[in-house]
Amino acid sequence: MEVDDSHNALDNKCEENGFEKKGSSDPVVYQLVRVEGDGTLVPATEDEVLQFEHFLHDEKVDLPSIEDVRHGDELFSNDCMLLKKSDSEDDSSKLETADVGTEKLCASLEENRLQSLDDSSPLKCTVVHDQQPDKLHPEQGDNNIAHRPNASTETAKSAVLNDSFIAEKDNGDACSRPVDDSCTRENDSPVTSSVPDFSILRGEVCLDDLTIRELQEAFRATFGRQTTVKDKIWLKRRITMGLANSCDVPSSGCVVKDYRVFGKDGKQLDVPQAISLVKDQVINPVNERSSPSSSYYHSEEQQGSSKRLKRVPVTNDEPQRNLLDEQCTIKRVRKPTKRFIEELSDNEARDSPEKLSSPAKRLAHDEVMLKPPVTPFHEVDSLRTSYPTRKDTLGGLSVHVPYVSRMRRGRPRKRFIWFVGNKPLVQFKEAQTTVGAMLENDIEEGNHVMKAFKDPPMVNVVKGGHIEAVDNKGVHKLQGNAYNAAAKPKTNRAFTRKHHRAWTLCEVMKLVDGVALYGAGKWSEIRKLAFSSYSYRTSVDLKDKWRNLIRASKTQLPALEDGDCPRKSNPAIVPIPPSILLRVKELNELQSQGGGFTAPVKFSGPNSKVVQGEGSGFC
């Protein structure tokens, strides 16, 4: 109980043949039960159901194909760790090899499939299965015996595993499987009651004397589930194994006395071999850590089954891993939930701002290529961060959020035009017509495109481009990411920041002329008339530059007067000629004093002529 309180149980309400090989369409209903320390099964509480819900989900979703016999076998054994109800045990179709996780599989595998399956397929249990040949299934018995001459490392098949695993739940209690008397006994209805009737095992009962019906009841009392198997030997073995906590039991001659099983010789059977297996796992946390899904096999390998070495456990074998996690050790770190992973990625993204900034820098300086190298697809969860990835498909449109940043901000290349004309652009236009218009208008100077992309409709664009490139599952998440990234201005800013364009002297002079003509503040007019060919200069830019010029005129001119050459102070920056600065100063003083005159002003100052001359000569 302290070790493994929780356990999954499968409740198969499906028809015995209802399982498809792929397990895709099988409507299995799972029932979660808790295995008490004494081995009794108690319906799981709601909390427990929630806790293990994802296991069941994974179970259903990830039901792998068993085309590969080994694989199926693994799966089978794995799923057999889950308790499961089934009334199809008696019908063990040999063709049915993919009955994942069903009791029936357990039974059928033991009975019939052994021969059809790869005989060398690794068996899950290290306990000898057949000390006695199964009379009803000589071929099986032969197989078993042939492969496990001695009761040592060879193994039991799935059904045994199933039981042994149940036994493992008992972990500490090597004392067979005593059934708690306190368990309700009033439930005699074998069909509807989920509580087994343990009275059948009370007192001294020779299993050989029981009828099939009684055996079934005993089975139910032992395993907490009903069975319709009518194979007496099978039932006896199963019951015996269950009570003995061991796979190493004879097929007949067992006597159940007070919930303990005794062999023919009166020796109590509870050989906790299976428990040693569990202990191995606990001792080897490394296995659990590095490959939790294979820990079970590891322990087997340690016990010398060389065949098992070949087996590569399925990595996505969620139920197995999780069950092991739950059953084998408390210490085992719980598998991170999806939510945990998401949060973790978010934290990681936040903790490493470079991740956010570096792409922006790269893009800002690289003038984004149309076909940047496709980087590995990020984990979807990590995409949830505001840092978009760079998956590039569909002519560059399937990219994620940073698609924007790919837009060439500088002079576009020819392919950009093609790109603009590509289908994705149509989507752009549909989403926001202005975008397309801007693309076309500013195709020479792409700076404005970025602005347009900052608008929410861009999200749709990204999504639209994305849908065609990724699978459905990815699409949703990536869409969400795209939306998140777009919704976060802070992040977006990094990708939408205008490419820095240093103001040329020509531009400065045009600006000054424009201010002289139209007055400071008429930035839109100045832009229209003087900067029509510089579409990347917005009115705000002009305003900002003018402000900077004023500042410069106030700071640099006095310095010049002092004889200090600005060039020396900062050689990297092309200095604004003092004449221009002087003119700026004059204009500024004039306009600030004059109080908003807008009429064009002719400057008659000594510098104006020079400036004009320079300006005209430049542009």
Next chain:
DNA sequence: TTTAGGG
């Protein structure tokens, strides 16, 4: 949209 101003 444009302008002004803070950052």
Next chain:
DNA sequence: CCCTAAA
């Protein structure tokens, strides 16, 4: 250059 408020 960005961002935002205000007009």
